[in-house]
């Protein structure tokens with residue numbers, strides 16, 4: 001196999017030769033991908049190919065899985081995040097995550113957003129916290145729908161609203177990167193369209209990486225695409241190229257629906 005290319009100094013995050021083992025099983029086999037500040041990067045591929053496993057390496061969520069082991073280098077602004085010295089609580093504030101199933105805390109809408117800034121000491125008082133909550137909900141496109149009921153429970157919102165609340169919660173701690181793991185798969189088409197619009201609006205402010213099994217969605221929201229198959233990164237490049245002129249036969253077969 002060719003040696004992994006050097007880290008891209010322009011990239012927000014660079015993964016090089018990343019391998020993930022669950023016990024003895026190698027689920028990810030030497031993946032090298034860059035995440036850029038001003039772009040949305042989509043991870044696509046058939047079920048079980050390792051998309052979510054790779055996404056989780058970017059903020060060390062695999063640390064929470066017993067038996068999981070990660071090798072290789074992953075940098076954030078040039079700093080190696082795999083180092084044992086890395087403060088993972090700080091890392092997960094800088095590299096936030098939104099999950100497949102909306103998972104608001106069983107607390108008020110306000111508290112869902114204020115929780116992170118409070119534990120990270122980002123607000124010096126109530127007025128500042130109110131501002132953070134308002135700004136985060138506005139950026140997540142939810143403010144107008146909830147501004148008159150901030151004390152209501154986050155879990156009482158619709159699925160799409162709950163997912164936007166989770167995005168507001170991620171935004172509230174002022175992250176640099178947002179990871180989204182199939183954020184629309186539990187949502188109806190209207191709520192999905194709303195999240196896709198939101199991803200467009202957030203691009204440029206945050207580096208975004210999204211796992212999706214929906215190729216149309218990858219084509220709509222991303223500028224870069226990485227195609228995974230059986231734990232390998234088969235092809236990575238501009239979304240337009242991947243979908244119109246893939247270099248690899250396996251990519252061609254996947255995007256034309258031959259498997260998946």
Ligand SMILES: Nc1ncnc2c1ncn2[C@@H]1O[C@H](COP(=O)(O)OP(=O)(O)OP(=O)(O)O)[C@@H](O)[C@H]1O
Pocket residue numbers: 022027045046047048049050051052053054065213
């Ligand atoms: N916690 C775990 N323990 C053991 N094996 C795991 C674990 N999580 C994932 N795997 C295995 O690692 C491989 C990659 O899984 P992963 O969930 O990353 O794939 P994926 O491409 O995101 O799939 P999907 O689209 O179905 O979510 C699969 O073979 C899966 O069974």
